[in-house]
Amino acid sequence: MDATGGIDGVLDVRDLRYFRAVAEERNITRAAERLGIAQPPLSRAIRQLERRLGVSLLDRSTRQVTPTAAGLVLLEEAVRVLDAVSAAAHRTRRAALAAPVVVVTAKPGVATDLLRRTARAYAAEPGAARVEILVSGYGEQGGLVRDGRADVALLGTGEDDHGLDLEPLTSEPRVAALPAGHPLADRSVLSCRDLAGLPFPHCPVLPPHADDYWSGRDVRDEAVAAPRPVVRDSSQLLEAVALGQAVALIPASLAERNRRDDIAYRPVRDAGPYTLAIAWTSGSRSPAIARFVRTAIEVASHERTSRAAGPPSHAAEPSSRVAGPVASDQG
Structure with missing residues (x-):
């Protein structure tokens, strides 16, 4: 330069x-x-x-x-x-603070719920850094970590994770969200092929491969239907469905949180699951970030175990690739 x-x-x-x-x-x-x-x-x-x-x-x-x-x-x-x-x-500004801070981010809903539980568990550890939670918009989490505004993020399947290390925390099935009265709502179980030709919402902040995942085209060969309503968050998506403008494949937890008379939810047997992962900058050497990531994995694992005797759990087993700061407080 x-x-x-x-x-x-x-x-x-x-x-x-x-x-x-x-x-x-x-x-x-x-x-x-x-x-x-x-x-x-x-x-x-x-x-x-x-x-x-x-x-x-x-x-x-x-x-x-x-x-x-x-x-x-x-x-x-x-x-x-x-x-x-x-x-x-x-990161230079944060390094100058009197006490270390870990900034963590997620979009509202299941992700922020898990993030808050992780932050509480982390804060109970001796010598833990102060945690700041940044509630972010749909598709923003990866960029916030890459540009340094956040240290750790919870990312869902399909979100932009380039330049980041990931560890899966939870996994759950997806269901079809249909306008009430739609012909497919008369069936108890659907497949992705049943949804072929129907309009799906389009979220411009997500990468192209995510569009295939969210519309089920990752398991079928099909041209994109038009017109497609543009949405930027789950509230807009559900309203587009309720108005009959689109159908959608959404996480089961989102359907559970949004039971309403104008939307019918149906299982989709071959839709890929929705996975929530914790993400951090590839190559991070921060002990504080390492401890927070490890705490998130432990919290998710504990919740999976505690639910084992009740309804089916959707928490994911930690992968064998424990990368970046999770492997060691020094690495």
Whole structure:
């Protein structure tokens, strides 16, 4: 990096922030609004970046701008670098605190319930760090850990986990959520193939492979049905189902928490399970994070054992790959 903050005199952090916003928004105006700057200087900055790199980064032939092959590579690298820069700042500030802090995050519901129980068990340990719980939105958890705003997250199946180490904690079946009165609601058990051709909600913050998982297309070959309502959390998803705009495959616990007259829930025999895992930065050396992760595994294991004599438990056995800080307080 040169004295002006550029990398080999070509890139700087501002360049990467600007390009990431344009590439993700696919629209200069929306990207400028996201960045809080005017559109003309943003357009000039992107063109100057293309000239310095000697490549075309965006295809401007349609009403929206789309990344070229080179642009997709730069977007991937930009996300990684910007997350690393953000993480360095957040973790450096936390390291300067008088007492150590572990920031943990999850979305509302079963995940935050388990996180609170884990935090209580962890706090009871001698010398435990202070825990801050950050309740986050759908699909945000992985990014919060990667950019350093959180140290540990609970992630559900399908959420973006790149750059993170994971350990599964719980697993449960998924059920179909159908509008009340839907023809499939007359059947006691369904398969993913029964749902073929029906519209499923689309959540834009999740990676593409998650779309297949949440619509059951991971076990069947089928084109995407249209139109599809856009949802950003479970409340929106359930309302889309109740209004007859879509059907959905959801965790059984979500159905149990949201029994209502306008939605019918039915088992789906071949739908993959929903797994909740604890995630942390790959290669973490923090003893405090190691202890928190180990506590989460112990809490989940204890709850599985305590429920063994009652209704079927859906807690997952810890995997044989105990990575990162779980293996040792020093590693």
